[in-house]
Amino acid sequence: MTTVQNFEPDIIAFLCNWCSYAGADLAGVSRFQYPPNVRVIRVMCSARVDPTIVLEAFIRGLDGVMVLGCHLGTCHYMTGNYYTERRMKMTKNALRKAGVSPERLFVDWVSAAEGERFASLVKDFTEKIRKLGPLGEETELIPQEFKTHLVATKEVLAQEKTRWLVGRERELVDEKNVFGEKVSQEEFDRLILQKIEKEFSRRKILLSIADASLSVKEIAQRVQASPQDVLKNIVSLEREGIISVTGIDGASPKYRRT
Amino acid sequence: MDDVRVGVFICHCGTNIGGFLSIPELVEYTSTLPHIVFTMDNKYTCSEVGLTEIKNAISEHKLNRVVVASCTPRTHEPLFRSTCKEAGLNPYLFQFVNIRDQCSWVHMQNREEATEKAKALIKMGVARAALLEPLKESEVEVNPCALIIGGGIAGMTCALSLANRGFQIKLVEKEDQLGGALNKLYRLYPTHEKAIKLIQTKSEELKKNPEIEIFTSSRVKDVKGFVGNYDVTITHVDREKLVRAGVIIVATGSEALIPTHMYNYDGKRVVTQIELEEVLRQGKVGDKKSIVMIQCVDSRNEERPYCSKVCCLTALKNAMLIRELNPNTQVFVLYRDIVTQGTVYEDYYGKAREAGITFIKYQPEKPPMVEERFVTVFDELLGEELTLPSDLVVLSTPLVAHQDSSELGRLLKVPVDKNGFFLEAHVKLRPVDFATDGVYVCGCAHWPADVGESISQAYGAASRASIPMSVGRVKTEPLIPVIDEDDCSGCSLCELTCPFKAIKVEETEKGRKAKVIAASCKGCGACGAGCPQRAITMRHFTDEQLLAQVLPLSEVKT
Numbered sequence: 001m002t003t004v005q006n007f008e009p010d011i012i013a014f015l016c017n018w019c020s021y022a023g024a025d026l027a028g029v030s031r032f033q034y035p036p037n038v039r040v041i042r043v044m045c046s047a048r049v050d051p052t053i054v055l056e057a058f059i060r061g062l063d064g065v066m067v068l069g070c071h072l073g074t075c076h077y078m079t080g081n082y083y084t085e086r087r088m089k090m091t092k093n094a095l096r097k098a099g100v101s102p103e104r105l106f107v108d109w110v111s112a113a114e115g116e117r118f119a120s121l122v123k124d125f126t127e128k129i130r131k132l133g134p135l136g137e138e139t140e141l142i143p144q145e146f147k148t149h150l151v152a153t154k155e156v157l158a159q160e161k162t163r164w165l166v167g168r169e170r171e172l173v174d175e176k177n178v179f180g181e182k183v184s185q186e187e188f189d190r191l192i193l194q195k196i197e198k199e200f201s202r203r204k205i206l207l208s209i210a211d212a213s214l215s216v217k218e219i220a221q222r223v224q225a226s227p228q229d230v231l232k233n234i235v236s237l238e239r240e241g242i243i244s245v246t247g248i249d250g251a252s253p254k255y256r257r258t
Numbered sequence: 259m260d261d262v263r264v265g266v267f268i269c270h271c272g273t274n275i276g277g278f279l280s281i282p283e284l285v286e287y288t289s290t291l292p293h294i295v296f297t298m299d300n301k302y303t304c305s306e307v308g309l310t311e312i313k314n315a316i317s318e319h320k321l322n323r324v325v326v327a328s329c330t331p332r333t334h335e336p337l338f339r340s341t342c343k344e345a346g347l348n349p350y351l352f353q354f355v356n357i358r359d360q361c362s363w364v365h366m367q368n369r370e371e372a373t374e375k376a377k378a379l380i381k382m383g384v385a386r387a388a389l390l391e392p393l394k395e396s397e398v399e400v401n402p403c404a405l406i407i408g409g410g411i412a413g414m415t416c417a418l419s420l421a422n423r424g425f426q427i428k429l430v431e432k433e434d435q436l437g438g439a440l441n442k443l444y445r446l447y448p449t450h451e452k453a454i455k456l457i458q459t460k461s462e463e464l465k466k467n468p469e470i471e472i473f474t475s476s477r478v479k480d481v482k483g484f485v486g487n488y489d490v491t492i493t494h495v496d497r498e499k500l501v502r503a504g505v506i507i508v509a510t511g512s513e514a515l516i517p518t519h520m521y522n523y524d525g526k527r528v529v530t531q532i533e534l535e536e537v538l539r540q541g542k543v544g545d546k547k548s549i550v551m552i553q554c555v556d557s558r559n560e561e562r563p564y565c566s567k568v569c570c571l572t573a574l575k576n577a578m579l580i581r582e583l584n585p586n587t588q589v590f591v592l593y594r595d596i597v598t599q600g601t602v603y604e605d606y607y608g609k610a611r612e613a614g615i616t617f618i619k620y621q622p623e624k625p626p627m628v629e630e631r632f633v634t635v636f637d638e639l640l641g642e643e644l645t646l647p648s649d650l651v652v653l654s655t656p657l658v659a660h661q662d663s664s665e666l667g668r669l670l671k672v673p674v675d676k677n678g679f680f681l682e683a684h685v686k687l688r689p690v691d692f693a694t695d696g697v698y699v700c701g702c703a704h705w706p707a708d709v710g711e712s713i714s715q716a717y718g719a720a721s722r723a724s725i726p727m728s729v730g731r732v733k734t735e736p737l738i739p740v741i742d743e744d745d746c747s748g749c750s751l752c753e754l755t756c757p758f759k760a761i762k763v764e765e766t767e768k769g770r771k772a773k774v775i776a777a778s779c780k781g782c783g784a785c786g787a788g789c790p791q792r793a794i795t796m797r798h799f800t801d802e803q804l805l806a807q808v809l810p811l812s813e814v815k816t
Contacts, residue, residue, distance in 0.1 A: 028359030
């Protein structure tokens, strides 16, 4: 690990038009001072923030991302921020998997009347990121590999099943399904974590053979997993037609993403 | 994209921005950015001079994107958008950059870093501007008929006001008669007129008016549609009826809390103010020598933190009525704070004091104790405990939201606050509107209000509701999602996510596909950020437009 001198955190914040952006404006009107490290991107609702956009921010090298919405129950769009809450919780889990400290993604609620609170949240978050250091400080991975992890994570969050699952979370946990069953929050959290882990392994494999034909053993080395685990994923990926055999090296087939 | 021509206007805002950022540096930096064909700074971009500069530059330099770096879009975006429109540029090709409220004002001690941040913000804005697309608002017709839910004083007033303007009214009341909470009141403060007279006058007017159709013993069961065209199912006993309306007004009122388990409440010797109204109507207080009223019963506490506002005046009124009926009856009002705002009500409080009513201040930590024939209370001002004789104890309980208010809110797609009262779109800018277009609120459904206030709000709601009905059409939001039919798998997640029921999955030639109902959409974008197939593009906030702003500082400096 390297210590970076004079590190200035580079942070973007997604603020919703109705509450947190108004809160940020109020901080200005009230002249509450805060560090200039945070730049704001306005969205109509915090629920517009697609998890993949958060990942893209980290891929582009930002050190921290804030997502601030209306307080729960006061969303201008009634339920938007509940989706934000659940999607960002999933994003944090995925970040952890990629080797990024989940603390780099900050999700909270700020009302239009909370100018002072907005200023202090920005101040605190900037200090937190300053302590964490530049993005990647927390990982032992070499930069190239770290980037692959981030790209794999973004793909996990873009993936149909992950998105479908988190989209149904409110319904599955809060209400009963058509069979009258209800899933507990713990059960759901376990389920989605499993899903993320599984998808993450698959995506890493896919990235390793995006533009090279590799054998199971070679892939296992690249993605630092056991050949058995890789093989399991390879079998299903091949069945789904996402990868195909491009040649045979001795006794082991070589795979490539189609 | 080769013919994108961006013009940037950087505002000094007097010294609000110019005093804390280096404007010349910003102008110089901005002119080096991609797509820029024109950059200038203005003393005040929002002044007549500034707006003319924008319009001139649009025509002289053939600008097809305009960026203003100044204050906040929350106050000034409409102005700059309409300026663009006047100059023949689609208003959605305008981009705001906030370098005042979120830059110069919050980094006042740090000119250099604030200027750097402003550069980054301008670069982000210009990058997004280049990707903006012209959008068009469309229109739908409005059915000139209002559905009013609730036939209390607010609903009745609103109905009359709108019917007198020539609109059709469907008035739905759950009880078998009109009047709502007023039916339980005897006389009204501060005039002491009889509540029943007010109801009678209004009901007669209502029944005479040919524009008004009244549905008593009826409830709203289902609401479909959007502003201009609502289809509402009403149930009357066991029959259902479908009515169509262009706007909906919520005037469902509230109810007084029944204080079970408090102060030995039994509805006989310990009653609520509402129950006292009935006693007064029958003139049966004569034999009681001493009556004790307790204010703030089960309100202004942790569970119910609000002041119900009407209880102090109700207590004053009833106390005075008791003294009128029998001048020998002693009345004690045990209060935490007496709230009688305004000249008339403060004067009314003075009259109550003159009428010989005794006011005793208690602390919430030491609430009064109600015994069989007396009440003990620690008088905060005297600093000692008093024992008051009592033949009757009257509890002033707060107005609370109806149990089913959140269910109605769900049907109408409008929010209720944590106390169950309906929540307006904006406390000052849109006090009787909901965020959902075409739905309005008045009276106690919104917040405890007295008769006078309820009537004022009813006129307000009627006035607001008449706007779309008079114009006859409403503009629909152009910030709506666009669904790529080829990518859509018809999974219905967007339909489930949308809080406004603005997406519906329908059977098409290509199979099940999601369809956007533009008139219902409010443009939040929650659907797009969750679509499993990523088949939804949110207009004006597309992934590309947002990602254009996700610029690390390292890229800003080069």
